[in-house]
Amino acid sequence: MSPLFASLLLLAGSSLLLWLIRPHRFRHIGWIAAVPPAIITGWLLTQLPVIAAGQVVSATVSWAPTLGLELALRLDGLSLFFGLIIAGIGTGVALYTGYYFEGERRLGFFYGQIFLFMACMLGLVWADNLLVLFVFWEGTSITSYLLIAFKDTDKSAQDGGRRAFLVTGLGGLAMLFGMIMLGVSAGTYTISEMLATPGLLDGPSLIPGFALIALTLIFLGAFTKSAQFPFHFWLPGAMAAPTPASAYLHSATMVKAGVFLLARLHPALSDHPYWFWALFVVGGATMLVGAIGAMGHYDMKALLAYATVSQLGILVMILAFGSSVAFKAAVVGILAHSLYKGPLFLLAGIVDHATGTRDLRRFAGLGRELPLVAGVGVLAGISMAGFPPTFGFLAKETLLDLFYQAVEGGMPLVGWIGLAASALAGAFFVAYSMTLIWETFFRSRASYGEAAHVHHAPSFSFVLPPLVLTVIGTIIPFVLTQVQDTLFAPPAGSIAGEPVAVKLALWHGFNLVLMVSLAAIAVGLLIFAARSAVRRALDLWPDNITGVKLFDKVIYAIYDLANWATRQVQGGTLSQQASIFLAVGVVVVVAAVTRAQWPADFPIRWGDLPEFTEVVLVVLAIVAAILTVTSTTRLSSIISIGIVGIAVTLFFVFHSAPDLALTQLLVDILTVVLLVLVFYRIPPQKLPPIRPIARIRNLVVAMATGVITFTLVLFTTGDPFFPPISDYFSLNAVALGHGANVVNVILVDFRAIDTFGEIAVLVVAAVGGYAVLRSALYRLRPPATVENASDTAKEGDRA
């Protein structure tokens, strides 16, 4: 088996196993759980030189060939790069989780979900078929929902999970339509073939607006998943998830799926001007909203969530461009972010675990109590802030360089706007990073409430995952020449669609970019110094204009609409509902009959002149039916309907259906006996007299129903009923069923399972009837009142 499939199966199997063994019983289960992702990380590392040499690893299993659906996986530069992040950080998170939950019963459930997510996420980035990618994409949405709502009795977790799922789920559906449009246009769903299709966005037959619609749908999927403005609000809400899930899904991997999709489709779609403007504007807005919004929060995880939103905006904005600097910036940005934001989330979890709070206002001098945690925090924090010479600094430099190149390369307006916006965002990056690290670890006094202290020191294994990730992130900028060809060039080449040479360096000499970078740091330090004023200013934003509130309003409007529509159709009395039902049926039949193309010689079988006996029969039935309606006593109604039944029986007798006649007669007698037995004694209910308008409505609906069925029979009578099927039964009744009565043979032999179903219906009706009657032997005693309950208690005491 291909290692690609083996990896996915390994994770899926681990998911099940870790759930079943009830891992909370084992203290150091984290080390065991980290093994499967570590194996995959190791295998992916061995593939680095192979992929860098220009090869690809692929594997295909046929799934539903008629739909163009095959389970195709393909490892190229980009999918290897993402795979390494997913499996590598997954290893750390698996280890961390064991210590985070520390004997909690639901650890196994959490492990099961997070490993299932890992499998889906790897499948997503490895997929070489758009539909397969979609399936894994939805898989990550579902596991994300389960993980956010993990604390299932917590209202904020339920709400956060539901919002996240609705937003990403709706976006995913839109994306599916976009994918189908692209697939139809390309004639294939295989991504690698699709990317090579010329004129992919022109559509199958040059439909006007095809490109616009297809791109919009794809963008909806990518933007909702990657929390882009105005859909960004679900990500802070997702912080109700346990911290390992926040660090892994909602920072390092899943939220980058949208960025991944844009990068994957970049070679085929980025030439369209709409691509550039949508990504540039949305990404830029997200960057600023996230960066500024981060300053307004005291919860460590909320702050980090907004910081993540901002970074995702940067990545989307980078992908708007098509220059080699852009590919470089995207790759560096993705890795740098994963290597500092992941650890910072994990540290937030450790602090929470150790002190019981994540509120920045309540920490005082935590660095002395948790020196190792503080050290790791500082390393990751300066990377997030973008201080030289960190990985974050490198990412910021390449970003600013991208806009500088744009200025030089003939897009001065875009370049200057981008440069200014990024510098502003960079200043806020510095400010919130400093705020986070300073207030958590170094401030001497708590600004609100009692200072939180460590009551539960973290073990070294607990701190190890963020430590290792941070150390890797710190080392990379110093070994750039060694890693740039194997680690950074292949994914950049995948995004570009052609090999790209990546040259990275920390030091570019004194140039404009460095000046801007330093200026951003200076401004950031100023904002940090004035942070209380900034926070007060951000507090002025009205509470009811937030994404969450607006989204909830939309959702509740949909509920209200559904309620209103249901009340219109199903409110009130049974007769109202029934008349709506019948009227709709009449309208549908009339519409179908009048709109159909009838052949000119369509035969309406008026038939021969009716015989005398037939006329008598029908007149009998009609008179009895009308008597059933009009008679004033219950007994005469029941007798009249018995006569109708006998008329129908005679109808069957006349038309060569002895079995039907026999059955109908028996059922008719049974029905009459049953009705008389049950209802004869019950006094008539005193109902208010029927209103004239309701009577007229009933008459109209009833007459319309009658007329429609009358016409229906005229149109259908005598057309043989699927002759080939019937003939088979008639011809083989003797040979296969050994019976002369064909109807009986059909019932008990050819279609015996149908008859079995019929018997089952009777049994269910009988059991149901028995249950209802049995409940009549009991009556519901109302809940005991408080006095009664105390009385009972006293009696109990006396006894």
Place this chain on the structure above:
Amino acid sequence: MSGLTAAILVGALFATGAYLILRRDPIKLILGLTMVSYGVNVLLFTSSTLRKGIPPVIADKKTFTGDISQFVDPLPQALVLTAIVISFGIVAFLVVLVSRRNMLVEQYGKAPDAPTAINDPFGATAHYLSGLDADPDDYEWVDDTFREPAQSERS
């Protein structure tokens, strides 16, 4: 029989059945459903050729030559036969339901309120967990079969 008379029969059965269903008396509802099911059965039956005196029974198994034109289409008959029995099952169940309802009306003087929130069928205004506050253990089923009438009820 001609198609016309069959069509009139079906139309009459459906019209009276629909009218009965639209009435408020639950017993009329049952009668209406019975009537409509008669109509449906005849409607299904008319989809075969209506002919007299040739039931789908093979007269002599040994001499049967495969000449199926000597009797009518058996399939609609088989379908209708199933339909007759099933509609009887439904009517019987409805009879039980309605009679039970009448017992409750007698017991309480009016039909007990249905526990459905008709104005909010999708639960938009109430959290779905709020219903869990009502503990089912608060209620209990009391066997009333051999209950001695209370003093107040005797007089």
